Amino acid sequence: MNQSAVDLPLSGVTVIDLTRVLAGPMCTQTLGDLGARVIKVEQPGVGDDSRAIGPFVDGTSAYFMSVNRNKESIALNLKADADREIFERLLAKADVLVENYRPGTMEKLGYDWEELHARFPRLILVSISGFGQTGPYREKPAYDMVVQAMSGMMSVTGTADSGPCRVGVSIGDLGAGLYAVIGTQSALLRRARTGQGERVDVSMLDCQIALLENPVARLSATGSVPGPIGSRHPSMAPFDVYAAQDGWFVIAVGSDALFRTLCGLIERPALADAPRFASNTERCKHQAELKALLEERLVQEPRAHWLRIFSDHGVPTGEYHSVAEAVAHPQIAARGMIASVQAPSGAALQVASNPLVASFGADSTVRRNPPALDGDRERILQDFVDAA
Incomplete structure (x- = not known):
């Protein structure tokens, strides 16, 4: 496995990852794929919620493994003084902090944006949430299904006879995660000019609206409410x-x-x-x-x-x-779009690769397998705490 990120565009960028489940981990995995050093801070004894979501490969969650390659893990209790001190040592040397708590949680932990910016002025804070940091729904919880339904995405998916239909992947989470990557990279570019970090506020619902480019425009242009039309295109035939x-x-x-x-x-x-x-x-x-x-x-x-x-x-x-046919297709193989990761037991799992990495000349998408909970503690303490 190629362990070097030196030739990748985000080499030298350090990301502290407070995220869990899908939207946040998709963002931070993509940053890691592109060369960033990603340190996943997890709850002691439990870790990322997705570690408990099946299916499992030799006791390790395939769900977790699919969005947590190229990361290191350290377990910290952010309500305990000793662990908070370690966390703040990480922040002092980091470029980006990514979190996907419900709005208000970071403030309760004592890490609101104003406090973070005052202490770590170059730090970029990327916040991913269901509805964003503002607006009447800011404190409401959300999952992929919620934002697919609220955005109108489900109303244009399926057929007239199928009733409300969810997109076949978690596009609410995945869209937000990828927009968060764009926001992170934009903030890094701006910081290169200003020397200052800033907050990137990503709403899952906002991202679903952004992905409804044709239905929103059609509604405005025609006054007709778009509905489900199956697989056909609304404005081209055949x-x-x-x-x-x-x-x-x-x-x-x-x-x-x-x-x-x-x-x-x-x-x-x-x-x-x-x-x-x-x-x-x-x-x-x-x-x-x-x-x-x-x-x-x-x-x-x-x-x-x-x-x-x-x-x-x-x-x-x-x-x-079918998915099985797509995974086995020679075009997919030629582009390196199926990667292999390993569970701590050594069991292998095929996962989707990163479509950008090959363009930058990397030998492999996977430089580091998904981490065991707290599996990189010694290395992280050595680099961020003992070296301070």
Whole structure:
């Protein structure tokens, strides 16, 4: 395993990680992947809540392992004076502190932003919460499901017959974690100019609204409330999942010229000349009829046939994959998008890699396996306390 982060963009940056479960750990893992030294401060005896969430690999949570690589762990009780002294020694040498407590908790612990900034003026505080540090909902708890529902994300997911439908991954947590990475890097760049740290306030609900770029704009432009439409695109057609003889695949046509090419390839050129399909606007109005007509022809040939001829002629298309098929795909392998981490027992687990790391020439996403609780205490005390 490559232990060096010297060639990565965040090499030399130290992050103190007070986060748990998903949104915060996704942020700090990404910072660690990009070269930062991440020190995870956990509750003694218990650690990150996700350590108790299954499934488990030789007694270690796969959930925890999937978002906590490239970190070190130290257990500290922030209500105990001796541990608070260690924590403050860490802060004195750190660049960034990331926390995802409910707003008000840091103040109760005695680490409100004003106090931190006065004592550690170069320190950047990144706070991730359900609703942010301001507003009438600031103190309410939130999980991914809560912000997916409140943001309208669930209302545009699924089909008209499915009822409210959650996105298949925890996009509320993941979106907030990735926006927090952007905020952290922006604050580091600004500090390079000003010499001062600042607070980055990331709301999970805000991030879900930010990800609703098309539905929000469509509501304003048309006055019509967007709803669930399955897999098709709301403003382009044909742009959907289609049935071939032996399975599903997707076609994504974004122009009239491409549609005409598609019609020729499936030996239905007259479709391109029909007034109801002659423009993208008309095709969207008649998308259900168009899909039925296309599938009448598509089901006559196997999926591989259509994928080959569409790709050869520049029509955007792709296989429909299960997760198992995606993980095994040669394109995913070529890009190094599946990484392997190890539990303290040595058991291996495949996890999603970082899509940015390969671009920076790193040998591997994983320089350090997910830590055992308090597993790096001696090294951390040596570097931050004994050396002071």
